[in-house]
Amino acid sequence: MEKFDRLTAVAAPLLRDNIDTDAIIPSREMKSVSKTGLAAGLFAGWRYTTIGGRDPDPQFVLNKPAYAGARIILGGSNFGCGSSREHAVWALHEYGVRAVIAPTFSPIFFGNCIRNGIVPVRLPAETIAAIAAWVEQDPARHQVTVDLEAQTVAAGGALQRFELDDEPRAMLLEGLDAIDLTLKQRPAIEAFRNRDQAARPWIYL
Amino acid sequence: MARTLFDKLWSQHEVLTLGGSVSLIAIDRIFLHERTGSVALKSLRQAARPVVDPSRVFCTMDHIVDTLPGRGDDTRMPGGKAFIVETREAATEAGIRVFDVRDPQQGIVHVISPELGIVLPGATVVCPDSHTCTQGAMGALAWGIGSTEAEHALATGTLRVNRPKTMRVRFEGPLAPGVTAKDLTLALISRHGSVGGNGYAVEFAGSAVRSLEIEARLTLCNMATEFSAFTGMIAPDDKTFEYLRGRRYAPQGELFERAVAQWRELVTDEGARFDREITIDVGELAPMITWGTSPQHAVPVTGAVPTLEQSGTPREAYERALTYMGLEPGTRLDQLAIDAAFIGSCTNSRISDLRRAAKILEGRKVAPNVRAICVPGSMTVKRQAEAEGLDQVFRDAGFEWRESGCSMCFFAGGESFGTRERVVSSTNRNFESRQGPETRTHIASPETVAASAIAGRLADVREIAAAA
Ligand code: SF4
Numbered sequence: 001m002e003k004f005d006r007l008t009a010v011a012a013p014l015l016r017d018n019i020d021t022d023a024i025i026p027s028r029e030m031k032s033v034s035k036t037g038l039a040a041g042l043f044a045g046w047r048y049t050t051i052g053g054r055d056p057d058p059q060f061v062l063n064k065p066a067y068a069g070a071r072i073i074l075g076g077s078n079f080g081c082g083s084s085r086e087h088a089v090w091a092l093h094e095y096g097v098r099a100v101i102a103p104t105f106s107p108i109f110f111g112n113c114i115r116n117g118i119v120p121v122r123l124p125a126e127t128i129a130a131i132a133a134w135v136e137q138d139p140a141r142h143q144v145t146v147d148l149e150a151q152t153v154a155a156g157g158a159l160q161r162f163e164l165d166d167e168p169r170a171m172l173l174e175g176l177d178a179i180d181l182t183l184k185q186r187p188a189i190e191a192f193r194n195r196d197q198a199a200r201p202w203i204y205l
Numbered sequence: 206m207a208r209t210l211f212d213k214l215w216s217q218h219e220v221l222t223l224g225g226s227v228s229l230i231a232i233d234r235i236f237l238h239e240r241t242g243s244v245a246l247k248s249l250r251q252a253a254r255p256v257v258d259p260s261r262v263f264c265t266m267d268h269i270v271d272t273l274p275g276r277g278d279d280t281r282m283p284g285g286k287a288f289i290v291e292t293r294e295a296a297t298e299a300g301i302r303v304f305d306v307r308d309p310q311q312g313i314v315h316v317i318s319p320e321l322g323i324v325l326p327g328a329t330v331v332c333p334d335s336h337t338c339t340q341g342a343m344g345a346l347a348w349g350i351g352s353t354e355a356e357h358a359l360a361t362g363t364l365r366v367n368r369p370k371t372m373r374v375r376f377e378g379p380l381a382p383g384v385t386a387k388d389l390t391l392a393l394i395s396r397h398g399s400v401g402g403n404g405y406a407v408e409f410a411g412s413a414v415r416s417l418e419i420e421a422r423l424t425l426c427n428m429a430t431e432f433s434a435f436t437g438m439i440a441p442d443d444k445t446f447e448y449l450r451g452r453r454y455a456p457q458g459e460l461f462e463r464a465v466a467q468w469r470e471l472v473t474d475e476g477a478r479f480d481r482e483i484t485i486d487v488g489e490l491a492p493m494i495t496w497g498t499s500p501q502h503a504v505p506v507t508g509a510v511p512t513l514e515q516s517g518t519p520r521e522a523y524e525r526a527l528t529y530m531g532l533e534p535g536t537r538l539d540q541l542a543i544d545a546a547f548i549g550s551c552t553n554s555r556i557s558d559l560r561r562a563a564k565i566l567e568g569r570k571v572a573p574n575v576r577a578i579c580v581p582g583s584m585t586v587k588r589q590a591e592a593e594g595l596d597q598v599f600r601d602a603g604f605e606w607r608e609s610g611c612s613m614c615f616f617a618g619g620e621s622f623g624t625r626e627r628v629v630s631s632t633n634r635n636f637e638s639r640q641g642p643e644t645r646t647h648i649a650s651p652e653t654v655a656a657s658a659i660a661g662r663l664a665d666v667r668e669i670a671a672a673a
Contacts, residue, residue, distance in 0.1 A: 016521070016522065016525075017519065017522055018399060018499050018522075018636075020634075020636050022615075022636060022638065022639065023636075023637065023638075026616075026638070027282075027615065027616055027617050027618055028282075028283075028616070028617070028618035031283065031284045031618075032284055032287060033243045033244050033247055033287060033288055033291045033292075034244065035244060035248065035352075045637075045638060045642075051642045077400055078399055078400045078403070078433055081399070081431075081433065082335065082634060082636060083334075083335055083615070084241060084333055084334055084335040084349045084350065084351055085240075085241055085351075086241070086244075086333070086351035086352040086353060089351070104400050104403050104433070106335075106403075106430075106433055107369075107403070107404075107433070107434075107435050108335055108349050108350060108351055108430075111350065111351060111354060112351035112353065112354075115351065115353040115354065116353065165225040165226060165227060165367055166224050166225040166227075167223055167224055167225050167227035167365065167367070168227075168367070178353075178357055178365055179254065179356065179357050179360050179361060181365075182229065182357065182361045182363060182365065183360070183361060185220070185221060185229060185363075188220055188221050188229075189220055189229075189231070189361065189362060189363055192220040192231055193231070193362070196231065200327070200464075200467070201456075201460065202325065202455075202456035202460055202461075202463075202464050203233045203261075203325070203328060204260075204261070205260040205261055205454065
């Protein structure tokens with residue numbers, strides 16, 4: 001996984017609450033058993049004028065020239081709710097998004113971000129609304145900085161601190177592979193398993 | 206010290222603490238399906254990482270698989286067949302038990318897992334599916350994960366999990382006629398919001414929960430994810446143990462008795478503290494239905510489409526929901542004509558759901574111009590329903606009767622109810638385009654769906670039952 005420390009980029013406001021993973025990537029856009037080939041389907045239902053089509057809807061934020069190259073999404077509460085499909089995060093990542101700033105995230109989407117090098121930043125809705133208002137004045141120039149080391153978001157001269165647990169933060173900062181890391185704990189896992197098997201034999205089939 | 210059910214489940218599975226609030230948690234059961242499990246298995250194989258304990262991993266074909274009679278690997282979804290074929294290949298190669306398309310025990314993951322005794326009290330169960338919380342009704346710690354997390358669980362038998370806070374939701378009092386577990390969950394989410402449970406593991410408790418049968422408890426826990434909770438759970442009791450006795454993967458004989466003795470400890474101790482508590486008086490509840498595009502947009506079926514102020518929803522979202530659903534504030538919900546009715550999904554497709562719906566349908570006909578479909582949650586449920594003659598009741602009333610699977614609970618790219626068609630559905634999500642592009646979904650209990658199908662409009666099941 002690629003490392004994340006600091007990113008300054010165009011931020012696209014999508015301040016709707018409850019943006020679900022099917023809105024981020026509709027089922028019909030997940031055409032094969034693959035983690036790639038998903039960027040074109042990102043927000044397909046909103047981004048294109050027809051279902052399954054590819055004609056950009058000029059009203060949709062990511063289609064506006066000023067937001068070209070956006071790498072940060074400003075979202076509403078419960079971002080990424082609905083289906084657990086990780087394709088939503090893979091599609092965002094493939095499109096170039098590296099941070100999503102929202103008041104709350106669905107827990108599964110939040111975990112999926114951590115495992116794929118996207119920083120989920122939790123800030124109060126009013127703060128995000130203020131950042132969005134500043135961005136909208138001149139999206140290409142009013143870029144937002146997410147600093148994971150310092151755990152801050154800088155926008156319009158204001159600096160906001162955000163919370164992220166040490167473990168996920170370290171995973172993102174160092175681009176660690178969680179499986180590799182856990183496999184180092186094999187002795188502890190095996191010891192646990194031996195104890196547990198004696199205590200709860202019915203769990204082991 | 207007094208501990209909650211969650212505390213007990215957590216500490217029993219904690220292999221290590223990893224710093225902050227993250228722990229390495231042992232995983233007892235992993236379930237996969239062809240929609241999201243396929244990619245996890247494929248990616249694991251590419252990384253040459255073996256599945257650490259395949260005997261504790263299960264896989265079903267439920268999401269994309271066709272539900273029309275005579276089905277095989279072909280699906281209505283473009284490219285759907287590849288998901289089925291690749292999942293079968295990868296799972297078989299890894300030595301995982303697959304409930305395949307023609308398996309007599311095939312069905313929706315959260316229906317067959319309890320049915321086969323795969324989920325057990327005190328077990329940790331994960332699946333790359335958000336409704337895995339359903340299985341918490343068995344006294345398990347069961348939650349939905351992403352595909353990468355599924356790879357992690359498969360390769361290590363563990364997950365690195367951030368410990369959630371705890372919440373107890375007590376439903377107290379007797380349920381009025383026509384009020385079901387589905388109505389309890391819709392009432393909770395409508396009052397406390399679709400993010401009300403964010404950050405929490407939620408225990409459902411109280412006299413109303415104790416009175417629910419196991420299948421209804423599964424319905425209650427099913428929508429914990431619509432509450433944005435980490436998961437939902439219910440302390441196991443005699444009903445749970447009796448439900449599991451003799452099930453295929455449950456312990457048998459003397460081992461079962463030993464297990465039950467341990468499972469009896471899985472209750473929240475007197476005086477244990479939760480980070481948050483909510484109590485809902487069940488006596489005052491009526492059958493619920495959703496009017497908008499979030500499960501929190503639910504009101505009693507006898508109510509009206511709320512005004513902006515009543516809705517508790519920000520203006521933009523409120524207006525968007527009304528436009529999407531084609532509604533005006535103040536319209537009585539039971540006046541809304543419907544185009545379709547769907548009974549199925551991991552929320553409400555078990556035998557008790559079908560029995561209750563059939564009771565409403567018996568001797569009646571679905572209104573003209575309403576397309577009605579019933580999809581049993583598993584092949585076992587289907588056979589049981591057929592043995593009881595319920596399929597005939599559904600068919601005689603004008604319902605399609607199908608093979609088991611997720612079917613039109615979600616739009617996979619194939620079958621849909623159609624643009625702007627109004628559907629009353631026993632499922633769990635009324636999101637925009639959930640059941641097909643621009644389809645308008647109203648979520649309710651199976652009996653409300655049945656009553657509405659007959660009336661040709663959203664209907665109060667109590668009114669239909671009284672007219673008998
Ligand atoms: S029935 Fe619906 S909600 Fe349940 S697992 Fe299938 S698609 Fe998901």
